[in-house]
Amino acid sequence: MTPVLDIKGLTTEFRVKNGWHAAVRGIDLSVNANETLAVVGESGSGKSVTALSTLRLLPQTGARISRGEVGFGGRDLTKLSEREMSRIRGNDIAMIFQEPMTSLNPTMTVGDQIAEGLLIHRGMSRTEAAKEARRLLDEVRVPDPARRVNDYPHQFSGGMRQRAMIAIALACRPKLLLADEPTTALDVTVQAQVLSLLDDLKRDRGMAIVFITHNLGVVAQIADRVAVMYAGEIVETATCDTLFADPVHPYTEALLKAMPRVDRKAESLEPIPGSVPSISARPAGCVYAPRCNYVQPSCAAHPSLVPVGGNHEARCPVRADKGEAA
Amino acid sequence: MIRYVIRRLLLAIPTLLAMLTMVFVLVRLVPGDAAVSMLGDQASEQALDALRARLGLDQPIHVQYLTFLGDMLRGDFGTSMSSGRSVLSEVWQVLPYTLELTAAAMVIGVLFGLPLGTFAALYRNRWPDYTTRLLSLTGLSFPGFVSGILMLLAFAVWLRWLPVMSSASSDPLTHMRNLALPALNLGLIMTAYITRVTRSSMLNVLGEDFIRTARAKGVRPGPLVMRHALRNALIPIVTVVGLYFGTLIGNSVLTEIVFTRPGLGKLILGALQSRDYTLLQGLMVIFAAFVILVNLLTDLIYAAVDPRVSYAK
Known part of the structure; x- marks a missing residue:
């Protein structure tokens, strides 16, 4: 099966004080139809930049995609013109953002905001689009959609706004959905509802989802496959079950140990010391080495992502053997 | 909406009052005598007094102030001293x-x-x-x-x-x-x-x-x-x-x-x-x-x- 999205060697750089520094460094990612790929990592690991690069929504100045390709529907999105990109945005690829409170236009009704994509890409009439907006609000389980469609965002709660965002994203039946921490700003109960909603929609429509999060609990609930990012690189990728059962990269292991679980005492949580190095101060060898418990002299050389069995890959020569043994 | 407008208009009253007081004071702070400037410095003392009486300028200041407020609030802005028209x-x-x-x-x-x-x-x-x-x-x-x-x-x-x-x-x-x-x-x-x-x-x-x-x-x-x-x-x-x-x-x-x-x-x-x-x-x-x-x-x-x-x- 050809993947819906196939990113190869993507490098995105930002200008910091007159120098260009990579926020995302040569990453490979692919996701198939009817599959949810979770991209996990701490703040500053390059998850959001990856998604924004895919849709080419990076700031127009001070950011650039310097290498690699973003394969979608047989085309390389990095080569398209702005006009061609705008035909893909919201139509074939949609994106949901982290902040439902600020991501909706406060001076447009929710219905108009949902209908807008339909007017642009589907050439619907206003009445058709309004009707479809109502149906979409119903589909994302907003109660009383016939009335709610005329509401403004400030009349919606946080959870409802995120549902409205999902309705906007799904309006044109995209093949790929980029969800950038869509549940982070929500209450846990609302979060669970939104996750199950996304999961249902994926199955009903055979959509491919790239789900960006820093929350491993969310990953366990929704992901088929996981890519762990650290300092702009993918350090480990595996199916969801494999990753949780048998993490290879020390960073993945540390993330799992830092995750609270009901079957363990809170004292057993191990926070990872230090933080992700800033993009202008990335170490030359293994980027995780300064925070790693297993560090060896060989870590001074930059490791590459190697298979450790099945579809499981990790960027750690020190621990790769452990993976193969398992 | 109507209620909001009414409330805003009511709130404008103190502003208006403060403004009226300031206008009253400012006008009287302008140096020079109105009667003299209207009739010229050759005018007789009787003529000046008569004019001052007609304009109410001979009244004590607080009476002038109250008369002024009353007139303004009734929308009576008086007659122009120079043209004689309202x-x-x-x-x-x-x-x-x-x-x-x-x-x-x-x-x-x-x-x-x-x-x-x-x-x-x-x-x-x-x-x-x-x-x-x-x-x-x-x-x-x-x-x-x-x-x-x-x-x-x-x-x-x-x-x-x-x-x-x-x-x-x-x-x-x-x-x-x-x-x-x-x-x-x-x-x-x-x-x-x-x-x-x-x-x-x-x-x-x-x-x-x-x-x-x-x-x-x-x-x-x-x-x-x-x-x-x-x-x-x-x-x-x-x-x-x-x-x-x-x-x-x-x-x-x-x-x-x-x-x-x-x-x-x-x-x-x-x-x-x-x-x-x-x-x-x-x-x-x-x-x-x-x-x-x-x-x-x-x-x-x-x-x-x-x-x-x-x-x-």
Whole structure:
């Protein structure tokens, strides 16, 4: 099966004080139809930049995609013109953002905001689009959609706004959905509802989802496959079950140990010391080495992502053997 | 909505009262004797006393104050000391000219200021932005009467395209030609101002998350600005332009004087020169009431622009 999205060697750089520094460094990612790929990592690991690069929504100045390709529907999105990109945005690829409170236009009704994509890409009439907006609000389980469609965002709660965002994203039946921490700003109960909603929609429509999060609990609930990012690189990728059962990269292991679980005492949580190095101060060898418990002299050389069995890959020569043994 | 308007009008009463008191004090602080300036320094003492009695100037100050307040609140602005006609009729006669001028300036300001400010914001820190900023700064730092005189020199004296004196005319074309220069002068100041406000407001809005959402939907740059950014950017613009209205009226006075155009400006100048207290205080009250009214109007425009603002309760 050809993947819906196939990113190869993507490098995105930002200008910091007159120098260009990579926020995302040569990453490979692919996701198939009817599959949810979770991209996990701490703040500053390059998850959001990856998604924004895919849709080419990076700031127009001070950011650039310097290498690699973003394969979608047989085309390389990095080569398209702005006009061609705008035909893909919201139509074939949609994106949901982290902040439902600020991501909706406060001076447009929710219905108009949902209908807008339909007017642009589907050439619907206003009445058709309004009707479809109502149906979409119903589909994302907003109660009383016939009335709610005329509401403004400030009349919606946080959870409802995120549902409205999902309705906007799904309006044109995209093949790929980029969800950038869509549940982070929500209450846990609302979060669970939104996750199950996304999961249902994926199955009903055979959509491919790239789900960006820093929350491993969310990953366990929704992901088929996981890519762990650290300092702009993918350090480990595996199916969801494999990753949780048998993490290879020390960073993945540390993330799992830092995750609270009901079957363990809170004292057993191990926070990872230090933080992700800033993009202008990335170490030359293994980027995780300064925070790693297993560090060896060989870590001074930059490791590459190697298979450790099945579809499981990790960027750690020190621990790769452990993976193969398992 | 109606209740909100009523509440706002009630709230305007203390403002109005404070303003009236200030006008009363200010007018009486102007050096010189009104009776002397009206009758000339050759007038006899009896004639002066008689005039003072007729004007109520012989009364104790607090009686004068109360009479003044009572008259003002009843809408009786008195009779002009110099012309002998009622202040209201003096004002009504020239008010259309001033309103026409300020309205034309406002239209010019909005018509040019909004696109220029938006343009500058879209090309932030590139040459279109620098040029626009330089021009608007020049426009703002130029006193209205200086730019007025320069424009008169350029368009009326050297190029002879437009008249030097903008007096009244019943012919619509002549009327527009007369209006052109003063309106342009005032309008350029307004343009400079609106450009600046629009630029900064637009820059704020363009950085908002919902703009990114719109781009992610596939909205093209044109509709992105028109449909998503501009309306949100308008909220602060309306506020600031409303606040600026008082200054605009002040500038219109200077403009009218420079272009010898009939209007409140000339009336004020005349009142000042002839020390016409009643006309002067009547004018100040009317000006201030006007500014209060515009502020109320500004608040009502919010509701039209921003759905989050509701005056229902």
